[in-house]
Amino acid sequence: xxxxxxxxxxxxxxxxxxxxxxxxxxxxxxxxxxxxxxxxxxxxxxxxxxxxxxxxxxxxxxxxxxxxxxxxxxxxxxxxxxxxxxxxxxxxxxxxxxxxxxxxxxxxxxxxxxxxxxxxxxxxxxxxxxxxxxxxxxxxxxxxxxxxxxxxxxxxxxxxxxxxxxxxxxxxxxxxxxxxxxxxxxxxxxxxxxxxxxxxxxxxxxxxx
Amino acid sequence: xxxxxxxxxxxxxxxxxxxxxxxxxxxxxxxxxxxxxxxxxxxxxxxxxxxxxxxxxxxxxxxxxxxxxxxxxxxxxxxxxxxxxxxxxxxxxxxxxxxxxxxxxxxxxxxxxxxxxxxxxxxxxxxxxxxxxxxxxxxxxxxxxxxxxxxxxxxxxxxxxxxxxxxxxxxxxxxxxxxxxxxxxxxxxxxxxxxxxxxxxxxxxxxxx
Numbered sequence: 001x002x003x004x005x006x007x008x009x010x011x012x013x014x015x016x017x018x019x020x021x022x023x024x025x026x027x028x029x030x031x032x033x034x035x036x037x038x039x040x041x042x043x044x045x046x047x048x049x050x051x052x053x054x055x056x057x058x059x060x061x062x063x064x065x066x067x068x069x070x071x072x073x074x075x076x077x078x079x080x081x082x083x084x085x086x087x088x089x090x091x092x093x094x095x096x097x098x099x100x101x102x103x104x105x106x107x108x109x110x111x112x113x114x115x116x117x118x119x120x121x122x123x124x125x126x127x128x129x130x131x132x133x134x135x136x137x138x139x140x141x142x143x144x145x146x147x148x149x150x151x152x153x154x155x156x157x158x159x160x161x162x163x164x165x166x167x168x169x170x171x172x173x174x175x176x177x178x179x180x181x182x183x184x185x186x187x188x189x190x191x192x193x194x195x196x197x198x199x200x201x202x203x204x205x206x207x208x209x
Numbered sequence: 210x211x212x213x214x215x216x217x218x219x220x221x222x223x224x225x226x227x228x229x230x231x232x233x234x235x236x237x238x239x240x241x242x243x244x245x246x247x248x249x250x251x252x253x254x255x256x257x258x259x260x261x262x263x264x265x266x267x268x269x270x271x272x273x274x275x276x277x278x279x280x281x282x283x284x285x286x287x288x289x290x291x292x293x294x295x296x297x298x299x300x301x302x303x304x305x306x307x308x309x310x311x312x313x314x315x316x317x318x319x320x321x322x323x324x325x326x327x328x329x330x331x332x333x334x335x336x337x338x339x340x341x342x343x344x345x346x347x348x349x350x351x352x353x354x355x356x357x358x359x360x361x362x363x364x365x366x367x368x369x370x371x372x373x374x375x376x377x378x379x380x381x382x383x384x385x386x387x388x389x390x391x392x393x394x395x396x397x398x399x400x401x402x403x404x405x406x407x408x409x410x411x412x413x414x415x416x417x418x
């Protein structure tokens with residue numbers, strides 16, 4: 001029996017990664033042309049992660065940008081043996097290392113999965129091609145960077161505040177969705193306070209409700 | 210005696226603001242077309258500032274982006290009566306409020322001159338026109354935002370570190386030019402330590418040299 005030839009498929013058909021959630025998130029920022037959508041569909045791969053997986057290790061350059069379809073991840077830096085959480089992100093967010101994105105080299109940041117999850121991944125090389133082939137994506141990237149940079153400043157303000165109550169109030173204002181999902185030791189570190197202080201403040205806040 | 214009529218000048222000639230230092234800084238990031246240069250020359254005004262002048266007050270939207278030709282400025286937020294310095298910038302840097310730039314609305318940030326100085330100023334409205342009329346400036350803006358966002362993360366890392374020696378080491382690594390120029394009370398606040406701790410750490414570091 002003759003085995004039939006496989007049908008000739010375009011690259012877009014070979015790639016079956018569902019990038020719908022990413023497209024929806026990007027369209028909220030700036031319209032996408034068909035060309036851009038096709039490029040994204042053919043250059044993005046699905047990347048499942050297990051809880052505790054290290055996506056990036058300090059001293060190594062980050063070479064990909066990720067979109068969280070499902071799960072939660074954190075960035076952290078080290079000070080001696082101390083591990084300091086710098087950000088926590090969940091579904092619908094892009095993550096990468098801004099140091100590698102800016103300079104191409106390694107940074108001091110680690111990225112770790114806090115839950116089993118599903119990411120979408122694109123290489124920086126393909127991202128550069130996207131900017132060159134579809135210059136309008138620079139508008140999208142500018143708007144996204146403005147947004148993420150403002151978020152980063154908000155996170156920095158939380159750490160700069162000195163009173164634990166003020167830190168927690170700001171956390172609830174901008175990150176309430178993390179409050180009952182992420183282990184408290186990471187939230188305490190993210191807020192720049194001890195676990196004991198966080199527990200005390202949470203008790204105080206919940207008794208006020 | 211008849212007074213001669215003034216010669217008819219194009220807008221570019223009427224505007225005599227010298228934007229050379231800004232053009233040089235931008236060209237290091239991305240090439241500028243003649244059209245972009247002409248737009249910048251005709252939409253930027255010189256803005257002298259006196260020491261202690263508040264350029265932006267919390268609760269008010271920022272409506273301009275500034276370039277520091279000469280001088281030093283700081284961003285700060287308030288926690289009760291406490292004033293917390295979030296950044297310090299000098300010659301050659303762009304400054305604005307990332308919150309206003311992102312959302313158009315007011316932020317929690319104040320901007321203040323630490324020295325008499327000279328700024329260049331462009332309105333957000335003109336900046337939007339620049340992006341629309343010269344789409345290639347979105348590439349420049351993307352690269353600038355990547356760079357300033359990475360800087361902001363570096364500043365946030367300093368505050369997240371818990372040991373004063375580590376904070377000061379990072380400060381010297383990225384901000385040494387501020388060390389003997391800016392009053393120590395602002396540097397201490399920027400590093401998230403008391404003036405006494407900063408003085409102690411500086412003494413320790415200078416005795417090592």
